C-alpha cells in the first residue's frame with residue numbers, strides 16, 4: 010500500500026524524465042506498448058524542455074517578465090502534479106463541511122491482479138462500484154447514527170453519505186496493486202441536515218463486516234463480467250470449472266478494508282488527501298540513482314516495521330512497472346459519491362474556504378511559483394509559443410522578443 014511521506018519540497022536530482030531519456034528508446038523497441046503508454050513516455054521526456062515550446066509570464070506587481078518551457082500536463086508526469094493539486098484543493102474545500110473526516114482503504118487479494126491487469130477498465134470500475142455501494146449501504150443504516158439529533162424521530166429518513174475515492178494501482182515498489190482510498194465525511198446527511206455518528210470509533214462502520222459485503226459485491230461483479238464474456242483471460246479460464254475454482258480460492262483469501270486515519274478538521278483532510286490524489290506511481294524525490302541500466306529508489310517496507318529501504322531494479326523492469334500504472338484513456342481516478350455536491354447547502358455548518366487553509370503550515374503543501382524580483386505569486390501568462398515556434402496564446406511583442414534575446418533564453422529544440 011502506499012504511504013505518503015511528509016517531506017519538504019526538495020528539488021530531486023534524478024527524475025523519471027532522465028530514466029526515459031536514457032532507456033525508453035531501448036524499451037519501446039523491445040516491448041509492445043499501448044498508444045497512451047507511448048504518449049506518456051514522450052510527454053514526460055519532453056516536459057519543460059524546449060521541445061514543447063515556452064511561455065512568458067508577467068508579474069502582476071512589478072511587471073517583471075520571466076520565461077519558462079511549457080509543461081507536458083500529462084497526468085502521469087511526476088513534474089506536472091503540483092498546479093493541478095493546488096486547484097483540486099481549492100475546489101474540494103468548497104464542498105467540505107466542518108465534521109470529522111475518515112480515511113479508509115479497500116484492497117483485494119493479490120491473486121486477483123492477474124485478472125485485473127488485462128481488464129483494467131472493467132476491474133477498476135467494479136472496484137469503485139463494489140466499494141462505494143458497500144459504503145452507501147452501511148451509511149443508510151440508522152443504527153450507526155445518532156438519530157436523536159433529528160427533530161422528528163418517528164420518521165425513517167433516507168440517510169446519505171458524502172465521500173470520494175481515489176484509485177491507486179501501485180504498491181511502494183511500483184508493483185501492481187490496485188486499491189482505493191476513500192475519504193468519508195463523518196455525518197449522515199438527511200436532506201440538508203446532518204446527524205452525527207453514534208460511535209466514536211476509528212471508522213464509521215465495522216470494517217470486518219464491510220469487508221464481507223465488499224467481497225460479495227466484487228465477486229458477483231467479476232462473475233457477471235465473466236459470464237457476459239467481457240473479460241480478456243488466459244485459455245485456462247475458458248473452462249467455467251477452472252474459473253469457479255479460481256473464484257472460490259479468491260473468496261477464501263484475505264479481503265482487507267481498513268481504517269487508516271481520522272481527521273478532526275476538513276482542512277487537514279483535504280491537504281492530506283491531495284498528496285494521494287495528485288500522485289504518480291513514483292515521486293521523483295524517491296529516485297536515488299540512475300546508472301548502468303539500473304535504477305535505485307527508496308521505498309517503505311510495511312512488513313518490516315515501515316523501514317525505509319532501497320530497491321535496485323534494471324531500467325527495463327523499472328519502466329515496465331511504471332507503465333503498469335498508466336490508467337486507461339480518460340479514466341477518472343478520483344470519483345465523488347453521495348451528497349458531496351449538496352454539502353455546500355447544509356445548514357448551520359461552516360463551509361471552509363481556501364483562505365483558512367492557506368494559513369496552515371504543511372511542509373508538503375503545493376506552492377505557487379514566485380516572481381524572482383518581488384516574490385509575488387500573482388502573474389499573468391502573456392504569451393505561449395509551441396514547439397514549432399508558433400504563438401498559440403497571447404501576443405508576441407518586440408519588447409518580449411528583445412528581453413528573450415537579452416537573457417539568452419534558449420528556445421531551440
Ligand SMILES: [Zn+2]
Pocket residue numbers: 010011012177188190
Ligand atoms: Zn494508495
Ligand SMILES: [Zn+2]
Pocket residue numbers: 052053056057080081082083086087088089
Ligand atoms: Zn510534465
Ligand SMILES: [Zn+2]
Pocket residue numbers: 068069070071072073380381382383384385
Ligand atoms: Zn514581481
